[in-house]
Amino acid sequence: MDDLALHIPTDVIDGPTSLGFALLAVLGVGWCTVAARRGLDERLVPLAGLATAFIFAAQMLNFPIAAGVSGHLLGGALAAALLGPWLGALCVTVVIAIQALLFADGAVTALGLNVVNMALIATFTASGVLALALKVLPRTRWGLGAAVFAAAIVSVVAASAGFVLQFWLGGEAVGQSLGAMTAAILGTHVLVGIGEAVITAGAVTAVAVARPDLVHALRGTPLARPATTLKDAA
Amino acid sequence: MKKLLIAGTVVTLVLAGFVSLFASASPDGLESVLLTGCETTDGEITGGSCVLQAAGEHEIGGVFADYGIAFLDNEILGASLAGVLGVLLTLGVATGLFRLLARGKQPAPTDDARA
Secondary structure (H helix, E strand, O other), X not given: XXXXXXXXXXXXXXXXXXXXXXXXXXXXXXXXXXHHHHHOOHHHHHHHHHHHHXXXXXXXXXXXXXXXXXXXXXXXXXXXXXXXXXXXXXXXXXXXXXXXXXXXXXXXXXXXXXXXXXXXXXXXXXXXXXXXXXXXXXXOHHHHHHHHHHHHHHHHHHHHHHHHHHHHHHOOOOOOOHHHHHHHHHHHXXXXXXXXXXXXXXXXXXXXXXXXXXXXHHOOOOOOOOOHHHHHHO | OHHHXXXXXXXXXXXXXXXXXXXXXXXXXXXXXXXXXXXXXXOEEEEEOOHHHHXXXXXXXXXXXXXXXXXXXXXXXXXXXXXXXXXXXXXXXXHHHHHHHHOOOOOOOOOOOOO
16 A cells, blocks of 8 residues: 555445446547547647646656645646647546556546546636636736646646545545545645646746747737836746 | 757656655545545554545556556666656657547648747
8 A cells, every 4th residue: 555546546436426427527538539629730749748748747746735645736737728628638538547557546447537537627627717817817927827826726626526526426434524524635635736736837837938839828829028027026 | 849848758757757756655635535534554554444445456457556567676666667658658648649639630820930
């Protein structure tokens, strides 16, 4: 058990719930495949491949969030910011599938559960928050960073809420009440989300400064030059 | 574009092959909540009752199970190699799948000569 395990393991969520979410995952990923093709061209392929590999690597980097507890990047917000929700969801799905099939991380029977939480819920939540935040915030390096930061936190908490729903439907609380467990899951994932936000905001702003055209969330507009006051503050 | 891709790939390989060796070994947010109620020693459940006791063995396991290499005795080398191979594999699989998906699609007109 002294092993790196990042996702929902076998037999924690019952069969019918796992199957239901597997169907949901197939439908969702299928829809993303169709929608992603519309926005995809050959130029984007290497970037999408690299983003996927980066998410795989970053998920291995557990950072401490409290005594004896760690967190790691889920990657949905990063994928959504760089590639948009549809292609982004496909990237995270590829990572989760490789982990379950080759790295014994996340049960094969829990693939649907894990894909719905991390690939679909996290990515689409991040994309929504990002779009909203960018309507309000200035399109500067700092504005984009703040928008990505917020999107990343919310996406991780939303993904953990997905697990809570799955556990309500098909899990059995042992050793603690369902209410206490729900609070613990959501609470720890606020902390995980802060870590995710720091990494994601750093990575996305780094790409945005060098190549704003490669940041889907900016939709083809370059970053505005930061106001002098902001520059001074930095 | 090429420079960015090469730099990104190198960074990703270093993260998976080297930085990952220094990652926190504590259970992650999900696992720690599933472990609540159990006592553990070195990550092994030794008593109490918690959700994770219900969890079975992984269905497949595999050569890279738990981010190591099954047949390598050296755990550090195994973990590093598993990370590097995992990145290369993910890069290959994702790029291949996305290339298939993009087949027949022309790049959008762009004046970006760097692309």
